[in-house]
Every structure is written in structure tokens, then in C-alpha cells.
Amino acid sequence: MLLDDYLAEIEHAVVTVISEIHAEHEHLAQLQLELTALTAATEDGYRRAEFFALNPEFDDEGLATAIHWDTYFGPDKDRYYKERDAQATEAKISTRRFSIAALSGNLLQYARQGLSIRYGKNRAGCPVGREVAGISLHEIIWQGRNQALHWEEGAFHPPVVKCFEQLAANASTSFSEYRDRSMAYDIITLFGWQSADDFMRDMRLYK
Known part of the structure; x- marks a missing residue:
């Protein structure tokens, strides 16, 4: 099978996977922003109430108590329910994160399979394509x-170690976490694969 034929066959899958990856990630980020804002509002209210409690000369007609109860029944109540919801959905959040990593890994597998079809498992004659952090794109893929x-197994072949140590040094220190979690999403983010077009453009470098 020619690489162009392969890419045509997987295009729909790539479109779907990339869309799902970014949608899931955006949803998780929004939930975290909402919880952070509610927590900040609550802590601010309690700080002001504590200030007036320690400095009663500045308290006008029980303002500290008013702030405390306003905070409790306002943002703190919201935070309570938000935190309760967050705790109840912690497993779901973990599952979503796993899903993002798995989907990103699938995308890398699509790319790797294309390289294998075109150049074989040894990638004999494979061009650089483009460099990312001083490493050929196909090597990072x-x-x-x-x-x-294989990250959960905790043992990597030397090429994996070399690649991620170089990424950690030249791209982002987050790549040094390669022994602790899947780095698939970090990689597709590094590549700039925001759409199927981005993916296809890079893969066509290896026609």
C-alpha cells in the first residue's frame, strides 16, 4: 500500500480522534478554572472576615460576621457543591485523562504505521522530514x-530514553516525566497537531 492510499484510508479516523482529544482536554481545563475561581472567592471572603475579627476597630456593625455568612452562603456554598461534585467525578476525570492519553497514543500509532508501511520497521532511507527539538519528526513519532x-512497565529501550531525555533538554522539562505517565498528548501538542490537516501535512513529508 502506498502512503497516500494509507492516509486516505485513515483520514476519517484521524479527524475524529484529534477532535475528541482537544474537546476532552478543553472540558477538563474549564472544570478546573471554575473550581479555582470559586475557591479563590471563598478564601478571599474568609481572609477579610478574619481581618475584621482580629481588628475589631475596623469592623462597622458586625461586618466581619456578615462577610463570613455571605461567604458561607454564597461562594463557599457553591464551592462546597462544586467540590462535592468534583470528588464524585474524580474517577471520571481520571478516566477522561486516560482517554486523552489513549487517543493521543492511537494518533501516534496511525503515524507510526504509515512510516512502517513506507519504510519498514528499520525505517531504512527515511528522510528527516522536519526537526523538532533537534530530533527528526519520525524518530519522535x-x-x-x-x-x-510501555510506560507502565517501567523499562524502556535506549532509543526511547535518548529521545525523551533530549526532548526534556531541548523542548520542555515535562518530558522528563516519561517514566511516570504517557507522553502521547504532550508529543502531539509539541508537533502542533491541532487538526487532521496538520497531521496529514507532516505525514506527507514521508511520501
């Missing part, structure tokens, strides 16, 4: 897929 598949 290959080792990134391996890392995403």
Missing part, C-alpha cells in the same frame, strides 16, 4: 508511540 505503549 516512533519512540513516542513506544513510550505511550
Whole structure:
């Protein structure tokens, strides 16, 4: 099978996977922003109430008590329910994060399979394509897929270690976490794969 034929066959899957990855990530980020805002409002209210309690000369007609109860029945009540919801959905959040990592790993697998079809498992004659953090794109795809598949086993072949140590040094220190979690989403973010077009553009470098 030619690479162009392969890419045509997987295009719909790539569109779907990339869309789901970014939708899931955006939803998680929004939930965290909402909870952070409610927590900040509550802590601010209690700080002001504590100030007036310790400095009664500045308290006009029980303002500290008013602030305390306003905070409790206002943002703190909201935070209570939000935190309760957050705790109840902690497993769901973890599952969503796992889903993002798994979907990102699938995307790397699509890319790796295309390289394998075109150049074989040894990638003989494979061009650089483009460099990312001083490493060829195809090398990061290959080792990134391996890392995403095997990170829980805690043992990596030297090429994986070399690739991620270099990414940690040249791209982001977050890549040093490769022994602790899947780095698949970090990699597709590094590549700038925001759409299927981005993915296809990079893959066509290896026609």
C-alpha cells in the first residue's frame, strides 16, 4: 500500500480522534478554572472576615460576621457543591485523562504505521522530514508511540530514553516525566497537531 492510499484510508479516523482529544482536554481545563475561581472567592471572603475579627476597630456593625455568612452562603456554598461534585467525578476525570492519553497514543500509532508501511520497521532511507527539538519528526513519532505503549512497565529501550531525555533538554522539562505517565498528548501538542490537516501535512513529508 502506498502512503497516500494509507492516509486516505485513515483520514476519517484521524479527524475524529484529534477532535475528541482537544474537546476532552478543553472540558477538563474549564472544570478546573471554575473550581479555582470559586475557591479563590471563598478564601478571599474568609481572609477579610478574619481581618475584621482580629481588628475589631475596623469592623462597622458586625461586618466581619456578615462577610463570613455571605461567604458561607454564597461562594463557599457553591464551592462546597462544586467540590462535592468534583470528588464524585474524580474517577471520571481520571478516566477522561486516560482517554486523552489513549487517543493521543492511537494518533501516534496511525503515524507510526504509515512510516512502517513506507519504510519498514528499520525505517531504512527515511528522510528527516522536519526537526523538532533537534530530533527528526519520525524518530519522535516512533519512540513516542513506544513510550505511550510501555510506560507502565517501567523499562524502556535506549532509543526511547535518548529521545525523551533530549526532548526534556531541548523542548520542555515535562518530558522528563516519561517514566511516570504517557507522553502521547504532550508529543502531539509539541508537533502542533491541532487538526487532521496538520497531521496529514507532516505525514506527507514521508511520501
